Amino acid sequence: MEKAQFYITSGLQRFLIDQNSTILMRAIVKLQELEVIKREEFQVWRIKRKHKSKFTIVLDDGNYNKIFWSTIELPGCNANKMKFYFENSVLCFPRER
Template identity: 30%
Template structure:
């Protein structure tokens, strides 16, 4: 079921903590996700995004960074850029996404803190 951007934003705005941690990726160093990220990936059909972030945890320079800020910037032509920085603006990687149907036109920002992927509102 497709959700509108407004419905998704409303649901994500209510996420301020978590009562459960979810393991959704099979990778060895894959982070667990919070309830808020679970809501986001379900409503946005974005398991691919979490898998993408998890796959980069296999790279030593990414994995060794305890705090990471992941930003998906979506463009009008349905392409995007996924960037990771250390929270202080030092970009660790930037990945071009050739196509995405991610439903939020502004994209999304996620934090990865010591193996837990969460929404900024859950931090």
């Protein structure tokens, strides 16, 4: 089976590097292997700080129908909230779509 290609916009990649949060990018790409996530053509990823370096990560279909959620540790991340779209194998900011 051929491995799928994934892309990230340069603006989002710079932001995640600046925020010390490249682990988040890798986590979202890795989660694409889950069948329940892979089936969703348009994905909205919402990340929100819960406490210090712990964040909630929620995936929905763009209509707030939750598909997946988890917590993730992002030490050194300065952002409190983030939102990304994943569509056509590209992870981007909503304004880059």
